[in-house]
Amino acid sequence: MSILPHFTVIVPAAGVGKRMQADRPKQYLMIEDKTVLEHTLDKLISHPRIAHVVVVLDPLDPYFDALPCKDAPWLSRVDGGKERxxxxxxxxxxxxxxxxxxxxxxxxxxxSHQDLDSLLALTHKQQGGILACPVRDTMKRAKSDSATIASTVDREGLWHALTPQLFPLAELTQALSSSLHQGVNITDEASAMEWAGFDVKLVEGSDRNIKITRPNDLALASFYLSQDKK
Known part of the structure; x- marks a missing residue:
C-alpha cells in the first residue's frame, strides 16, 4: 500500500486590509471565539494530507504571538515583504x-476539504493549478471614475480565482523571483506561473470559499463556518 504524500501550505498574512475599516488587520478580526487566521489555519491543518503551514507575517506584527497556536509543531513563522x-x-x-x-x-x-482534495489530485498528473469559480453574473467594466459603466464584458470563459493555488516548489520560486526582478505586476501565484509560460489548470471550487475583504464578509463567513460544524 503506497503512502500518499503530504503537503506544506504558505499562508501570506502580512497585509493590512484597509477595506475592512477595522482597528487591526482583517486576519485578526474575530469570528465567534477565534480570529480569521486561526479558522484558516485550523481548516488547513485538519486536512489529512497537509502536514505543515508556513505563516508569513509583517516583521512588526503585534498580534500573532497572542494566538494559542503560535508554538504549534506544525506551524512555522516567516517575515514577509512589501507586497504579497x-x-x-x-x-x-x-x-x-x-x-x-x-x-x-x-x-x-x-x-473545504473536498475542494482541497480536488486540487491536490492535480499532482497525480504532474499539473499545477488553482481553485476557481466560473463567473455567473453579468460583468461590467467601469470608466475611470469607477462610478459609470464603460461596457459590458462577455463572461464566457471568465473565472474568479480562489486559493489555495498549487504548484511545483522550484518552478513557483523561480517564476516569482524572475517576475519580481523584472517588475511584472503579479496579482497571485498563477499570474507568475502564466507569465513564466506554464499551463495553469482551473479546478472548480465552492463559491463558499470567500475572501474576507469587507465588513459584511465576516457575517457570511461566520454562517458558512457554522454550517461546517453541523
Missing part, C-alpha cells in the same frame, strides 16, 4: 526538498 508576492517568495525560500507547495489566503477560512 514578496511575502510568498519569503515563505517559499524557507522550504527545502518538497516537490509541491500550496499558497492560501489568510482571509479565506471557509475552504
Amino acid at each position: 508576492a514578496d511575502s510568498v517568495l519569503a515563505g517559499l525560500k524557507s522550504l527545502t526538498e518538497q516537490p509541491w507547495v500550496l499558497v492560501h489566503d489568510a482571509a479565506r477560512p471557509c475552504v
Whole structure:
C-alpha cells in the first residue's frame, strides 16, 4: 500500500486590509471565539494530507504571538515583504526538498476539504493549478471614475480565482523571483506561473470559499463556518 504524500501550505498574512475599516488587520478580526487566521489555519491543518503551514507575517506584527497556536509543531513563522508576492517568495525560500507547495489566503477560512482534495489530485498528473469559480453574473467594466459603466464584458470563459493555488516548489520560486526582478505586476501565484509560460489548470471550487475583504464578509463567513460544524 503506497503512502500518499503530504503537503506544506504558505499562508501570506502580512497585509493590512484597509477595506475592512477595522482597528487591526482583517486576519485578526474575530469570528465567534477565534480570529480569521486561526479558522484558516485550523481548516488547513485538519486536512489529512497537509502536514505543515508556513505563516508569513509583517516583521512588526503585534498580534500573532497572542494566538494559542503560535508554538504549534506544525506551524512555522516567516517575515514577509512589501507586497504579497514578496511575502510568498519569503515563505517559499524557507522550504527545502518538497516537490509541491500550496499558497492560501489568510482571509479565506471557509475552504473545504473536498475542494482541497480536488486540487491536490492535480499532482497525480504532474499539473499545477488553482481553485476557481466560473463567473455567473453579468460583468461590467467601469470608466475611470469607477462610478459609470464603460461596457459590458462577455463572461464566457471568465473565472474568479480562489486559493489555495498549487504548484511545483522550484518552478513557483523561480517564476516569482524572475517576475519580481523584472517588475511584472503579479496579482497571485498563477499570474507568475502564466507569465513564466506554464499551463495553469482551473479546478472548480465552492463559491463558499470567500475572501474576507469587507465588513459584511465576516457575517457570511461566520454562517458558512457554522454550517461546517453541523
